Amino acid sequence: MREPASTMTTTTPGAPGSGPDTATASGGPLAGLRVLETGSLIAGPFCAQLLGDFGAEVIKLEDPGAGDPMREWGHRHPSGHSLSWPVIARNKKSVTCNLRRREGQEILRGLAEHADVLVENFRPGTMERWGCGYADLSRVNPGLIMTRVTGYGQTGPYAGRAGFGAIGEAMGGIRYLTGEPGRPTSRIGVSLGDSLAGTFAALGTVMAVVNRQRTGVGQVVDSAIYEAVLALMEASLPEWELAGFQRERSGSTLPGVAPSNVYPSRDGAEVLIAGNRDTVFRRLAEALGRTDWLDDERFATHTARGAHGAELDGQIAAITATRDSEELLDALHEAGVPAGLAYRSEDMLRDPHFAARQAIVRLTHPALGPFPMQNVVPRLSGTPGRVAALGPELGEHTDEVLSAVLGTAPERLHELRAQGIV
Template structure:
């Protein structure tokens, strides 16, 4: 079966996470992804370790499968010409240089669309191409701070906390992927390419969802609630007999079943707890009662009881616990790939399960410049020219 994006070529000149994560998704879906790396250093994440697997960093490996790698000096005129040739064969360019950098190199969207009028260029920056911050660099950590995310993350009496993964980068990669797929659909209808201006800041702000809406509706500045929910009770971490678990009671009917499962049906009949707004108002009374009840059994015991009652719940797993869970293996969320230098390469699988055009793990995360000669030959360059490029530090 063919991949959904087979026949689409992505020229990926991005580095680190947001751009590479986006292009990996497109590669998983069948697109031909050519990863252009700095001719000397490659993608910075190749050196972000430990851990390393025979010289390859786990960070780099996580976002670069289903790609080919070419090393290229984009500051040299011959390097720019090679890039332009690649663009003429492509459908999408993904780039995350600082705003205006490619334009100064005469490789911006306006220049490249002269070569390829149907080209789609996804430009990822920290703050976008407009506004007073457009020239500032954007790193995930800074975006988590400036977007308000850290101000609502952590315990009420603790310090602001960042999320445990580079969530602004991940969300930006997903939003960029959506923008590219939308642009491809637009091009299918009109024949027109376009530029996608997408920023980490915008993506993180949009991802505040209900918290942002609560503020815009009320003017009340959201505060850190730890593991509690601002609008729903009970919806938080509880300590079972042998460790922590999460219980998420989303509506009044669930609270009735939850109370019955705890052996306290009367809780759901009390005036101060009968509706969610009552429970929210009186959570200081309700939560200690629930804490005492849930501390009497183990996580596994409560899992069985609450699952049977239809109450959303789950243990707080370590990453090891999660990967040991049969649900994860049954969903093929661990994949193994052949690799030239790594005996057993295990990666996180794709969450996209398509019935007609399934995701395929076609190519291992490429070694630095692994496909440089092959790609140049496909562009029509003679082996003697390729040798000269290498001697002149073009590749």
């Protein structure tokens, strides 16, 4: 049985968790953990990105022809360079490997023998058809953790369906609640379902690693997009089954929660104010010069404010519309009322709080120069993660990884490349 990476005291070529890696060198809490990533697009790769952020060595296997489609998807720089790839593939090594060929599957099995975690987001059954299912791989590496990210999970009547994040968001319930009343359901402008499934997959992976420290045995982590979305749905299920209440689309508000909305300012900015809690509402009323609200039975309690939210919003908007946003926000912050603007990227890049906490990090892109992206979350005081490298070129680390981990000779690498395997 392979020794768990967390207890290893030495690293030798070919041993789990060994091999040159800039992310591992950062000393993050997952340093020494070797992760194979065979996924594509966002859900699986985001899981591996999170693990790499905290020091894991992430070896990403890509098709030798085009690589991960994320190299081409998303908005591109005028020069043609992807602006998505450097983020989703940060802290990773790229190894080309044609998994649809027997020789490529042999490479995957060999790498899995020397890995701690394998992340994949193929349709269920694909890895098994390749002889790379968990039963196959765990026979030679009982400590292996296989993290599987799919639309519907590994079991159940829908498991075999193709599943993208948009469908998981709909099935998980969040799409029905997103948008304006009386209008078709909407979506937010990022791949929420994919990222949620990747986040829960990373959490499950770390829990499986902790369990392996005690038992020496790996397991399967099964993260379904629709279930990751469902996990955010608060009390919507008992509300329906036990009280017959169905939440509906409510635009910029939450039913029964007021004031918590977007309000106009004199200079045209939209100011978000969240003053629904009793103590906060008192401070809001004082800051806006409307202490009479505190004695008004329509607004005196949380429940009453929720029932008369539209009336209260109208009165607040009449006041905020007479003040410039900066003046208004200063007064609200001074009073201890949660308030702010809906930030765009340009707002984040110039905000002093973002700068002070280094929430945005810049690395040097070989063609584009300083390249900004979100920093590692969450922050650990003793073993913080870091962004060590932008997404690599296709196959940039193929020779390095296969020779160091599998002992593949240069001559054999040349043969594999000539055959289109790598």
